[in-house]
Amino acid sequence: MKTIFVDCTYLYHHPELNTGIQRVVRRVIENFQDLSVEKSLNIVPVTIGNGEFRPIDLSDLYNFKQHDDRESRVSLAKKNLASFVSKSYLYARELICKIHPSEKFRRFLFAPKENFGLSYLITKFIISPILSIVGRQGANNPEKIADFSVIKKGDILLLIDSTWYSNIWESVAQFKEKEGQVVSVIYDLIPITHPNFCNDFLVDTFHEWFSRSVHYIDQYIAISDTVRADLECYMTDRFGEEGRNKSYDYFLLGSDFNYTNSQYEPVRQSLKDSLSGGSTYLMVSTIDLRKNHNYLLDSFERLWEKGEAVNLCIVGRVGWNVNSIIKRINKHPEHTFKLNHWSDLNDAELLYCYQHAKMLVFPSIVEGFGLPIIESLSNALPVLASDTRVHREVGGEHVGYFDLSTPDSLCRQIEQIERTGIPRNLKVPEHYCWLNWRESSENLLDKIHPE
Secondary structure (H helix, E strand, O other): OEEEEEEOHHHHHOOOOOOHHHHHHHHHHHHHHHHHHHHOEEEEEEEEEOOEEEEOOHHHHOOOOOOOHHHHHHHHHHHHHHHHHHHHHHHHHHHHHHHOOOHHHHHHHHOOOOOOOHHHHHHHHHHHHHHHHOOOOOOOOOOOOOOHHHOOOOOEEEEOOOOOOOOOHHHHHHHHHOOOEEEEEEOOOHHHHOHHHOOHHHHHHHHHHHHHHOOOOOEEEEOOHHHHHHHHHHHHHHHOHHHHOOEEEEOOOOOOOOOOOHHHOOOOHHHHHHOOOOEEEEEEOOEOHHHOHHHHHHHHHHHHHOOOOEEEEEEOOEOOOOHHHHHHHHOOOOEOOOEEEEOOOOHHHHHHHHHHOOEEEEOOOOOOOOHHHHHHHHOOOOEEEEOOHHHHHHHHHHOEEEOOOOHHHHHHHHHHHHHHOOOHHHOOOOOOOOOOHHHHHHHHHHHHOOO
16 A cells, blocks of 8 residues: 655644644645545655654644633633744744844744754753653654655655755655655745745745755645746746656645634634624735735725725734734724734634625735635635736636725725625625535645556
8 A cells, every 4th residue: 555644744843823834734634534545545644854754643733622611711821822922932033133134143043943943942952841841741742753664665755834944855865765756735936936025034945945856856736727837937947957857737725624623612702793893804814015914904094084884804823024014903093993903813713704704805916826715705705806817716707806006996896895785796606616625635636646
């Protein structure tokens, strides 16, 4: 029986994260395991790095596990504390970089904890001793290290997680020595095609990742045809014949997100209250420069100035170099009234937003896919999105598109909707059906392992 080893190293070490890539990794692995019997495959989630190869359990990829109300409250408190500590750490790290803007120093600060750097030192000399004292040493380290001899010729290593920061290549090289096949899922090329939206470290890391990958990866599978085309063009231009000899394909992401632990997750009353009054427009994404939150705020400020009774609910964790956006939100006169930002919603709360908002607004400048568009349509929530190539690919005729060159484009559409209602062509048809995650995962599996 052929084995597909699925790398989920980054998610394993950061189970508290729940944005696009993390949702994809969880759903694909869940469905791979369901499909493994009928496909006669052995699916093994693993962490890799520094020449090691460690099988883990699916349950290790979730941060929120509880089975009664008391345990739920305790878990939520722990989650909130961990989120506060994590945000404080990230803020302090960015502040240090501004004070000491050396690229070499930045690499030390931002190195993953598997590599030598600040996170490595904190883990080794602070976190590990504390866990040892409370009897949890090894709680976040898989005990079993797989012998590379278990890898058979033709086995597959699927790099589906965020691998660009991790030191994976020694492990990948050993996998290749066993005549295994290496496949990588590519989410986007934004640090390469739009470096102005990324820090220099990420841009350099992406270029370096692809330079290393071309020696080991046999097949690249993008999450949209738009990304596939851009990727094939980039690889050919940069690596010539070596790039042309690679295999390129794509699959489309699924839309349902009925996660393993969502049934145990509470929906805060404050969130319910914020969505209970008036016309609430929803934005779901990390607060990031390319997501274009300033355009969105400009548009809604125009609407509020005109007296439109509309609300804006922004859902997403805080990203890189967005202090001015966060300050604009927090200092806004409508903050906590017509304008709300939620950075730590669980799956059940995100689903509640999709089910109770009036429309999704998605002004992103560049995407690899645009998962919130599909999740919104799949929950019968109409969508207004920026007019980009990938949004047209995934949204098709079911989405209303606005021009990013002027905030008035979005304003005019919302004004019309508030006067006459959502146009018939933008209402999600009853028969609308996007790929579910089982179909999406099976499609990916067929691209990796055609029968």
